[in-house]
Amino acid sequence: MTTDATDATGSTDAHATRRRTVHSAGVALAVFEQGDPQAPTLLLVHGYPDTHRVWDDVAADLAADHHVVRYDVRGAGESGVPARREEYRLELLAADLLAVADTVSPDRPVHVVAHDWGSLQSWEAVTEPGAERRIASYTTMSGPCLDHMGFWIRHRLRRPTPRHLRQLLVQGAHSWYITAFHLPFLAPATWRFGLARAWPRVLNDLEAVTPRPDHPQLTLRQDAIRGIELYRANMRPRLRHPRERPTEIPVQLVTLTRDRYVSGFLSEGLERWVPRLTRRELNATHWSALLEKGAVVAGMVREFTGRIESGESGESGEAGEEGEEGEHLRNGGSLVVVTGGGSGIGRATALAFAEQGSRVVVCDLDLAAAQRTAELASLLGPVATAYQVDVSDGPAVDAFALTVAAAHGVPDVLVNNAGIGHSGTFLQTTEKEWQRVLDVNLWGVIHGCRAFGTLMAERGEGGHIVNLASAAAYLPSKMLAAYATSKAAVLMLSDCLRAELAPTGIGVSAICPGIVNTNITRTSTFSGLSAAEQAAKQARASKLYARRGFPPEKVAAEIVRAVRTRKPVVPVTFEAKAARLIGRISPGLLRLAARLDLG
Amino acid sequence: MQTFPFSARDLDRFREVQQLAYRCAEQVAAWIEPGVTERQATAKLRRCLVAEGVQDFFHIPFAWFGDRTAFRHFHTPLQFFAGGRVLREGMPYVLDCAPVVDGYTADIGYGGKVGANPIWDRLALDLQIYRELILREVRARKPLNEVYAAVDAQIAAHGYDNRHQVYPGRVIGHQVTRTVSRGPAGVNVLGFGVRTLQTLGRELISERLHGRSPLWADGRSSAHAPTPGLWAVEPHIGFREVGIKFEELLVVTEDDAYWLDDDLPHVRRWTLEAAA
Numbered sequence: 061m062t063t064d065a066t067d068a069t070g071s072t073d074a075h076a077t078r079r080r081t082v083h084s085a086g087v088a089l090a091v092f093e094q095g096d097p098q099a100p101t102l103l104l105v106h107g108y109p110d111t112h113r114v115w116d117d118v119a120a121d122l123a124a125d126h127h128v129v130r131y132d133v134r135g136a137g138e139s140g141v142p143a144r145r146e147e148y149r150l151e152l153l154a155a156d157l158l159a160v161a162d163t164v165s166p167d168r169p170v171h172v173v174a175h176d177w178g179s180l181q182s183w184e185a186v187t188e189p190g191a192e193r194r195i196a197s198y199t200t201m202s203g204p205c206l207d208h209m210g211f212w213i214r215h216r217l218r219r220p221t222p223r224h225l226r227q228l229l230v231q232g233a234h235s236w237y238i239t240a241f242h243l244p245f246l247a248p249a250t251w252r253f254g255l256a257r258a259w260p261r262v263l264n265d266l267e268a269v270t271p272r273p274d275h276p277q278l279t280l281r282q283d284a285i286r287g288i289e290l291y292r293a294n295m296r297p298r299l300r301h302p303r304e305r306p307t308e309i310p311v312q313l314v315t316l317t318r319d320r321y322v323s324g325f326l327s328e329g330l331e332r333w334v335p336r337l338t339r340r341e342l343n344a345t346h347w348s349a350l351l352e353k354g355a356v357v358a359g360m361v362r363e364f365t366g367r368i369e370s371g372e373s374g375e376s377g378e379a380g381e382e383g384e385e386g387e388h389l390r391n392g393g394s395l396v397v398v399t400g401g402g403s404g405i406g407r408a409t410a411l412a413f414a415e416q417g418s419r420v421v422v423c424d425l426d427l428a429a430a431q432r433t434a435e436l437a438s439l440l441g442p443v444a445t446a447y448q449v450d451v452s453d454g455p456a457v458d459a460f461a462l463t464v465a466a467a468h469g470v471p472d473v474l475v476n477n478a479g480i481g482h483s484g485t486f487l488q489t490t491e492k493e494w495q496r497v498l499d500v501n502l503w504g505v506i507h508g509c510r511a512f513g514t515l516m517a518e519r520g521e522g523g524h525i526v527n528l529a530s531a532a533a534y535l536p537s538k539m540l541a542a543y544a545t546s547k548a549a550v551l552m553l554s555d556c557l558r559a560e561l562a563p564t565g566i567g568v569s570a571i572c573p574g575i576v577n578t579n580i581t582r583t584s585t586f587s588g589l590s591a592a593e594q595a596a597k598q599a600r601a602s603k604l605y606a607r608r609g610f611p612p613e614k615v616a617a618e619i620v621r622a623v624r625t626r627k628p629v630v631p632v633t634f635e636a637k638a639a640r641l642i643g644r645i646s647p648g649l650l651r652l653a654a655r656l657d658l659g
Numbered sequence: 660m661q662t663f664p665f666s667a668r669d670l671d672r673f674r675e676v677q678q679l680a681y682r683c684a685e686q687v688a689a690w691i692e693p694g695v696t697e698r699q700a701t702a703k704l705r706r707c708l709v710a711e712g713v714q715d716f717f718h719i720p721f722a723w724f725g726d727r728t729a730f731r732h733f734h735t736p737l738q739f740f741a742g743g744r745v746l747r748e749g750m751p752y753v754l755d756c757a758p759v760v761d762g763y764t765a766d767i768g769y770g771g772k773v774g775a776n777p778i779w780d781r782l783a784l785d786l787q788i789y790r791e792l793i794l795r796e797v798r799a800r801k802p803l804n805e806v807y808a809a810v811d812a813q814i815a816a817h818g819y820d821n822r823h824q825v826y827p828g829r830v831i832g833h834q835v836t837r838t839v840s841r842g843p844a845g846v847n848v849l850g851f852g853v854r855t856l857q858t859l860g861r862e863l864i865s866e867r868l869h870g871r872s873p874l875w876a877d878g879r880s881s882a883h884a885p886t887p888g889l890w891a892v893e894p895h896i897g898f899r900e901v902g903i904k905f906e907e908l909l910v911v912t913e914d915d916a917y918w919l920d921d922d923l924p925h926v927r928r929w930t931l932e933a934a935a
Contacts, residue, residue, distance in 0.1 A: 403815070407818055411818070415899075429816070432816070432817065432818055433818065436781075436818045436898070439778050439781055439898075440778075440899065579815065
């Protein structure tokens with residue numbers, strides 16, 4: 061590997077681009093640098109059929125405070141063209157990346173940011189044993205590691221559950237072009253006779269990318285045709301014979317929620333290979349992430365690398381670096397707000413998210429209980445915080461949302477869990493009782509969705525709202541008039557809100573737990589009973605719920621999964637699922653059962 | 660009402676056996692290190708106890724490592740027995756032994772960890788609250804099943820889970836008497852000494868006739884005021900993959916209750932931590 065002298069095309073201005081050439085494995089790579097070379101180095105790797113120009117917006121933003129380096133990968137743009145297909149193998153592409161890194165930042169490891177095929181190549185470099193000496197962090201978009209992908213497919217073929225089969229089919233349908241790229245003549249011909257010319261329109265129509273004068277690059281046609289070799293040289297061998305490729309390098313995975321080519325579930329179980337994984341989401345298509353939302357992507361990269369850099373600079377010794385960095389990284393998980401987090405499902409949910417590395421904020425009417433949850437969550441994950449909030453108080457929830465945004469940022473996940481139980485027929489239930497149940501169970505959810513949903517929508521990075529409904533939302537009972545009404549409203553609210561927030565990339569899930577062993581029964585109220593009778597009823601209900609023995613931790617696990625899979629409605633226990641099914645097969649049966657004098 | 664059956668001298672002997680048991684547990688704790696298996700730990704514990712003059716066991720020594728301290732994935736009672744689990748850095752462990760000397764029985768539980776484990780630290784600190792709670796409730800002569808429920812409520816408030824409910828009979832404790840039976844010493848059936856089973860069987864029947872139980876659980880059989888005598892009490896709490904317990908003798912007299920001995924490793928640890 062050798063380098064040619066720097067050939068500056070501008071003054072010392074931070075945004076001027078300096079070009080140089082790096083020779084790696086027989087190919088001359090065109091390298092473009094911006095920003096202060098003393099600042100942390102970011103290495104941006106483009107995908108197919110792009111060149112380094114696809115990063116223009118991201119690079120311009122990051123060059124203000126970083127040393128930003130881009131290069132055209134072999135066969136693309138201004139870089140040299142390998143003669144044979146074997147020279148497009150991932151080993152060589154990874155070697156290119158490390159060669160560029162060695163040249164532009166010989167003394168400090170670089171932060172790699174990659175998209176599409178650039179991401180596949182970077183995975184190869186990142187999972188290379190010893191790569192942590194050259195690579196400080198890795199932000200990946202829309203490009204899995206082919207080895208991980210190979211194991212992902214194997215695992216699903218070996219355990220062909222309906223969900224796994226669906227995932228295989230969906231991803232298979234999205235990967236049709238990969239098969240097409242393996243066909244001789246057809247793919248190059250398509251690019252040659254029309255697709256290259258039509259590319260701006262394709263991006264505009266399918267990818268929501270507004271045409272701009274300098275894009276796509278003039279070399280698109282030849283880049284696209286040569287780049288087909290990337291697929292042909294690598295896809296089959298790697299997917300057929302995947303290698304175990306773990307990495308200790310901190311990785312930030314940015315899932316693009318409207319990506320047509322790479323499904324979000326491809327990263328399921330990625331923690332197996334990448335213990336230090338941070339998951340982020342961006343509401344964008346495969347290309348609009350870079351070409352329309354460059355500033356947002358730049359912000360994510362800046363935040364992630366900044367955290368890792370500060371972790372390193374805070375350390376004097378070499379040995380302690382790893383651990384410290386890890387701590388900082390874990391703090392960087394998503395931010396989760398849980399209402400009613402002082403006990404039961406709320407507490408279990410807060411802990412489950414903390415265990416995943418999320419920063420958790422819990423609120424509860426009972427501050428001591430919320431603090432206890434925060435303390436436990438801090439034992440399992442990053443430091444958690446507790447607040448005292450009455451969710452039925454709209455202004456208080458608004459203030460809480462602003463406090464959270466100021467102190468911790470806009471949450472990625474909101475769990476509207478706070479709720480109370482109440483039993484009584486319609487005629488027994490007093491107006492006051494009605495108000496209390498609706499204030500907490502329904503208005504609490506409304507206030508939470510409005511206060512935090514506004515912040516999430518304004519931020520534009522997507523997110524997820526989880527509302528705790530109940531099996532009672534669709535399982536009528538004369539004994540639960542107020543409670544079931546409030547929960548049915550939450551279910552419908554969730555359905556409406558989901559439709560409204562879909563364009564902003566914010567998902568909404570309604571959880572219908574069923575009979576879960578929590579303290580809701582110990583605090584439930586009963587209409588038309590004396591205090592003593594009420595206590596006896598509470599004890600009886602608690603006993604019944606304890607005997608059912610369904611732990612809140614299982615509901616929490618379902619909530620975490622619902623956030624990951626964006627499942628709209630989640631009945632949790634057997635009875636919740638059965639009631640939903642019966643309600644569809646024979647609603648009359650449920651109406652009849654509603655007359656039973658339970659409790 | 661039954662009268663307190665032990666003399667001051669009896670209590671001294673019980674206290675000595677309990678001290679002996681904790682001394683042996685501490686010896687094993689000092690020796691234990693990553694790489695040791697549960698079976699090796701119980702064997703070491705047994706050797707220590709026999710070397711100290713123990714003749715029989717109320718139950719054979721137990722050792723649990725890692726998530727087995729919280730009885731995770733326990734489906735059959737056979738899983739209580741020490742197995743091949745290897746101790747690793749950061750793992751919690753629990754030692755449980757019940758030596759008998761001259762019919763005086765102790766039954767102790769000792770929780771420890773190797774290396775750093777912040778969850779264990781927190782649990783170990785909170786365990787003190789249970790020791791105080793149980794004593795307070797028993798002194799108030801609340802029915803034993805209500806004391807059990809109070810412990811459960813505290814566990815729920817802490818956000819932990821009740822792991823003593825995994826023991827056979829969901830017991831948080833059991834009565835200890837001076838064994839006087841004639842069966843062969845040192846022989847056990849399913850982990851419990853033959854003499855234990857004889858004594859326990861007799862107790863179960865005679866206590867049942869008085870509407871009481873020598874086992875302390877949450878059911879109706881424990882719906883009676885604390886029976887005067889000695890109770891081995893073992894609150895066992897868990898959080899995620901970590902479990903911890905203590906087990907020691909509680910003296911219940913006709914109108915009062917107190918822990919037989921306050922000079923025990925976990926109590927000393929709390930005193931040290933409070934001073935720090």
